[in-house]
Every structure is written in structure tokens, then in C-alpha cells.
Amino acid sequence: MTIVLGLTGSIGMGKSTVAKMFVRAGVPVFDADAEVRRLQGPAGKLLAAIEALFPGTTDADGVDRARLGQAVLHDKAALHRLERLIHPAVERARRAFLRRHRGRRLVVVDIPLLFEKGGWRRVDAIAVVSAAPWQQAKRVLARPGMDPAKLARIRALQTPDPEKRARADFVIPTGSTILRTRAKVAGIVACLSARAVRYSADA
Structure with missing residues (x-):
């Protein structure tokens, strides 16, 4: 039996670093953000559709993330249209990943919006990456183009960290x-x- 662990965490919590730790431990990891970047990068499969929805947000190098962010961050309807385009494509890639690794005892699906978009229903256990709010803010505000107002808007779109921790099987x-x-x-x-081994023995 394969156990699917959902890995999530709010912006700036260190989820990417933790995902690399799972990889170094020999666990296959599906990175939803990386898949989105592939879909939106040069010659990405979703470029034409994104340009049709949001003219001027793409070029030969792929999606201009700053322009696309400006188009959707303040407009919930626009964000929903973008998500309806992206999420099905990412879900197809996730299913293909699970098929490739169906012989493994443990796999990780790294999904930032695991709680917000219902992905928690499709995993066997949940790990939440967490740090203190001041540490989160310090990390995020050090990024180019970030400011307190933008961080506040992003936080408003994400399930609060205390709620994520309360719903998790593991807090990292x-x-x-x-x-x-x-x-x-x-x-x-x-x-x-070890749990996967026990389940297989009981099956």
C-alpha cells in the first residue's frame, strides 16, 4: 500500500525546504508549484489560454508573474477563472505522479492550498510546515516585490496557520x-x- 502525505504550509513557512528534505530521505515528492511553473513557463501548455483570459500577461518567456498577480490578486472573480484553468491541469499531473509511484510505501504531494481547495480529502495524512508569525513575515518581506500590504492580501486568501496546525496529523x-x-x-x-507495511500485511 502507498500512503499519500499531503504537505502544506502558508507562505514563508519553509515548505520548499522541507519538501527537499523528504526528497533527500528518498521519498518521491509531487511539487504543485513546480508543475504550475511548467504549465506557465516558456512553451507552457496553458500560456495561450492564460493570455486569452488576461491579455498582456504572457510573452515568449512564459507568464509574467507580476502582471498576472496584479490582474487577479484584487479580483476574486478573475482569480477564480485562473484557478478553474490551472487546477484541473495540476490534478492530472498529480494523478500521473501517483500512478508512476504506486509501488512506493510513501509519497508526498506538496500542495500550498491543500486545505483551501479541498486537496486534503485526497490524501491519507497531512503535514503542516509552520513557524512563528514574525518569522513568516521576516522571510516573506525579504523577497523582491513584497510589502506588508501584499503579504496581508496573500494571508487573507490562505487558511490561518493555527487552523492548519489543528487539522494536521504532523506539524513540522x-x-x-x-x-x-x-x-x-x-x-x-x-x-x-511502518504504517504502510502494517496496512499491506493486514490487506
């Missing part, structure tokens, strides 16, 4: 040391791999 801390985070990841891998 990133506000302390890298060793603590790595140890938590190793513990999760060991726990779920």
Missing part, C-alpha cells in the same frame, strides 16, 4: 534549527513507512 517546525526540522521529517518518514 521551521522556526528553530535545521536539525530539529530534519529530525521531524525523518520521524514522519519512519512512522508512515
Whole structure:
């Protein structure tokens, strides 16, 4: 049996770093954000459709993320139209990933909006990456083009971190040391791999 672990966390919580830890531990990881970048990158499959919906947001290098963000961040209807285009394509890629790795005991699907878009219903367990609010803000505001107002708008679109932690099977801390985070990841891998073995034996 394969156990599917949903990995999520709010912006700036360190989810990408944690996903790499799972990869280094030998666990296949499906990266939803990376898939979106492929779909929106040079010669991406969704470029023409995005340009049709939001003229002037793409060029030969793919989607201009700043322009597309300006087009949808303040407009919920526009954001919904974009999501209706992107989410089905990402879901097809996720299913293909699961088929490729159906012989593994554990796989991870790294999905930022796992709670917000219902992806939690399609996983066997959930791990939330979390840090203190001030650490999150410090990380995000160090990024080019970010400011407190933009961070506030992004936070408003995401399930609050306390609620995510309350709904998680595992909480992975990133506000302390890298060793603590790595140890938590190793513990999760060991726990779920053993669970997969027990399920297979009982089947």
C-alpha cells in the first residue's frame, strides 16, 4: 500500500525546504508549484489560454508573474477563472505522479492550498510546515516585490496557520534549527513507512 502525505504550509513557512528534505530521505515528492511553473513557463501548455483570459500577461518567456498577480490578486472573480484553468491541469499531473509511484510505501504531494481547495480529502495524512508569525513575515518581506500590504492580501486568501496546525496529523517546525526540522521529517518518514507495511500485511 502507498500512503499519500499531503504537505502544506502558508507562505514563508519553509515548505520548499522541507519538501527537499523528504526528497533527500528518498521519498518521491509531487511539487504543485513546480508543475504550475511548467504549465506557465516558456512553451507552457496553458500560456495561450492564460493570455486569452488576461491579455498582456504572457510573452515568449512564459507568464509574467507580476502582471498576472496584479490582474487577479484584487479580483476574486478573475482569480477564480485562473484557478478553474490551472487546477484541473495540476490534478492530472498529480494523478500521473501517483500512478508512476504506486509501488512506493510513501509519497508526498506538496500542495500550498491543500486545505483551501479541498486537496486534503485526497490524501491519507497531512503535514503542516509552520513557524512563528514574525518569522513568516521576516522571510516573506525579504523577497523582491513584497510589502506588508501584499503579504496581508496573500494571508487573507490562505487558511490561518493555527487552523492548519489543528487539522494536521504532523506539524513540522521551521522556526528553530535545521536539525530539529530534519529530525521531524525523518520521524514522519519512519512512522508512515511502518504504517504502510502494517496496512499491506493486514490487506
